[in-house]
Amino acid sequence: MKRIVIIGGCAAGPKTAAKTKRVNPENIVELYTMENMISYSACGMPYYIKGSVPSYQNLIIRTPEDFKKQGIDVFLNHKCTRILPDEKSVIFNTMVNGVGEIKKVNYDELVLCVGSRPYTPKVKNINLENIFHLKVLDDGIKIKEKMEKSKSAIILGGGYIAIEILEAFVKNGLNVTVVERNHKIMSQFDPEISTIIKDYITKRDGKHVDFILDDEIIEFIGTKEFTGAVTRNGKTLHADFCVVAAGVVPNVELAREAGIEIGITGGIKTDNRMRTNIEHIWAAGDCTEETCLITKRPMYAALGTIANKQGRVAGINVNTDTNGVYEAFDGILGSAVTSYFDFSMSTTGLTETKARIFAKNSSIEPITATVTKRDKPGYMPDSNSITVKLVADKRTGELLGAQAVGVGDADKRIYTVTSALRANLTVQEFLHLDLTYSPAFSSTIDPLLTAAYKLKDEIDK
């Protein structure tokens, strides 16, 4: 029997707890979180703000009582302040009957699922009221409340979360200014694909959405409450509130203090069993860095789906002996998807941009093909256009990555490429893939395969 202490209550933590208890019900499993609730879908918050999800309570997956029933003890409002590997214990600050208290907890195995926090850019007056981040559930509740009383907003950032919040705000009648430091929004995509995304948003909602690119907010205006912002290029913007969605950074400070190795990306370094460099300390979820399956190099991605998978692996492995059979989490492809109303944007593996950077220090020779084609035969009433871009290595013919965007079913195509990348399929092998076909679901020659044909031609040139 072991005492397994898990810190973090969003995705990886609850998953680790549930899995480890299932694998060995004998163990004592304790789940600590600094928040006042656990196990909720952080990724669902934009949809709650938008109004598709009626109540924030819908986002709660399991309650402390649910965990209790499974034999897992949940401790809310416990903020970890120190990890003591030598004596195998952790220190928490908590409140007992309204009085602050310091608690020391011993562990046999410690799993850090301490997540990430919003990146806070160095902008003057960023602590004004009505400047929000979106990380914990409480943030979502507050943003929704504010949105419902407002007519305009500024979003700092132009990535996945920014676009999801933009949709929510436009849906609710707000005028929105998006300020993005980069020269393009959705910079996870290649420039010309980002342009397609931006053009769609502008065409659909140009009256309500303003993009300010290649510029950044340097100062927020207001005394106590936010009223606007000034950009580096001298623009003054006014709005009722602002959401900062400029990415996230892993919470690694406590780990670093305890001597746990931090990787080059800034996340906690683990092996494929989710072990850190310190014995009996494991890590999973947004606080860790991953390995890119294409480049075999470290990368950082904070995503609920990865957190869940890593939690599962950690939950299994904390129960195994060092030399026993273990579960491995080998790495990721950087797959991601989001949408702006009917328009999907989905990607996996390397973009051309990333492939060209990787090519500088490797032997790959990136080559690409892009096609824009209907996702179903043109005669079907719900047929829509998607743009698919494939990236491959001209030298080996292996696929390296794919992007797909459009009103049609783009994500389905990227799903398919993920297994091709996992298996190092070549374009030639991928070319005649026996995809299912019916006019209600796809075109006779799928856009994916049309792109592969084109890419093959490029490789053969």
Next chain:
Amino acid sequence: MKRIVIIGGCAAGPKTAAKTKRVNPENIVELYTMENMISYSACGMPYYIKGSVPSYQNLIIRTPEDFKKQGIDVFLNHKCTRILPDEKSVIFNTMVNGVGEIKKVNYDELVLCVGSRPYTPKVKNINLENIFHLKVLDDGIKIKEKMEKSKSAIILGGGYIAIEILEAFVKNGLNVTVVERNHKIMSQFDPEISTIIKDYITKRDGKHVDFILDDEIIEFIGTKEFTGAVTRNGKTLHADFCVVAAGVVPNVELAREAGIEIGITGGIKTDNRMRTNIEHIWAAGDCTEETCLITKRPMYAALGTIANKQGRVAGINVNTDTNGVYEAFDGILGSAVTSYFDFSMSTTGLTETKARIFAKNSSIEPITATVTKRDKPGYMPDSNSITVKLVADKRTGELLGAQAVGVGDADKRIYTVTSALRANLTVQEFLHLDLTYSPAFSSTIDPLLTAAYKLKDEIDK
């Protein structure tokens, strides 16, 4: 310069013609068909009958004039009656100014894309009026006309086409009896999955749809016109008309007469370049048999998507020298999809049933896992349930096939498995696939992966 003669005008023929002309514009390319139109989507006909596609003309992809512009000569109403390999010519019956004429055409390369025809079961009085098949475009037009004047119909058969026609008829207010010889409909799926499909149809439209299984029509009633049918088990059925949708058989008679080898499945045997056993004669599309990529054994599948791919390969290869670089069509997975209104049914690779049959003559040891789970988080308004069944080889851990059905996005999951099967991925490799994730598109742990986890547990037992 070569004279390339292509026989068949639906999918593989037009594709071969277009491709071969693009590869080498010097060649004379002639496309012959016995029909009065070419290059249309046969798979779109049920959607035309249903009413989703406004006119049958929407189904026509390219007209003879389109081909003419590309330098391809199209000959309509030319019925091939003989192939003469020794003198490299073919004989056609045709009409010139209303007078029947016999034409002999010489070829340098001959490509047979002569397709398939509906299987006609041996039923008494099957030639009565108002008994229809659905193969050529004209069939679709006639069935739609009849449906619009009718209140009831019988469908003989319970496979893909039967289900698509059933949807069209139900949508148009008809009462329909489906008579299927097998004890289940959609017998391409495992029994318990077929049951889920049938239960959905019955729950949704039980008042209008009657399934008669494990029985068959032995006689049609009527003198000139069909009025009903009698089954083996003694049931007498009455309806306004009947559609026979009992599968298709490849058109191989001319080929056989000419000494072209016919495979064990009944389709023309080709190598992976689409060459028949007779020099300068090629075949592509519904008239050929394919190789199953899983079992490496012959299989027969008549699908537009395969016809297109084979046409592309044949079109390239007829231009190459015997020893030159060629394009290969390695085989298929038996992937297929259809839907009944919002309910999708999609499959690839081996079902458990097929795997168990294959196991009798191979070293595989089939093992399966099935999960029913939402395709998106439960809090999303458009989240729906799908059932995913995976089949693997316990011995090697390799995936062998997958089936997915449900109101949710089942086909997306099967698309993904096709590339896994193409690459012989093991369940262990597939397990942590980095699928894209956002609540608008999928659940944090996709049903596919949940099924893979479960399957892994079965393998490890």
